[in-house]
Amino acid sequence: MDIMSYIVEEGLVMIPVLFILGEIIKHTNVLDNRWIPLTLLVISLGLTPLALGGYHANTIVQAILVAGVPTFGNQMYKQLKKEE
Numbered sequence: 001m002d003i004m005s006y007i008v009e010e011g012l013v014m015i016p017v018l019f020i021l022g023e024i025i026k027h028t029n030v031l032d033n034r035w036i037p038l039t040l041l042v043i044s045l046g047l048t049p050l051a052l053g054g055y056h057a058n059t060i061v062q063a064i065l066v067a068g069v070p071t072f073g074n075q076m077y078k079q080l081k082k083e084e
Contacts, residue, residue, distance in 0.1 A: 003065060003072075011062045014048050019070035041067040 007015075018040050025036055041064065049055045049064035 003069060007050065007065050007069070008062055010052055011048055011066050014044060014051060014063075014066045016067045016069060020051055022070055037067075038072045041053065041083070042073060043067075044079075 021043060022036050022040050025031055025039060025055035026033060029037060044063040044067035045060065048066050052059040052062055
């Protein structure tokens, strides 16, 4: 399954924004790392619907999907980088 096929083109701009914000949060030690995915979800729920034209059921779903991509991608990278 390709999650990117479910995200509307206008929402794609939020993925690097959230990734960069996650990295900033991680390196400033403002929050414990376990709270970063939840923080990115909250930020996405606040900003993505604005970028997509308002708060509707579809834009809320888009916000959740957009927040999942950098979080999932980061975890995949970490798991694939691990040595067994």
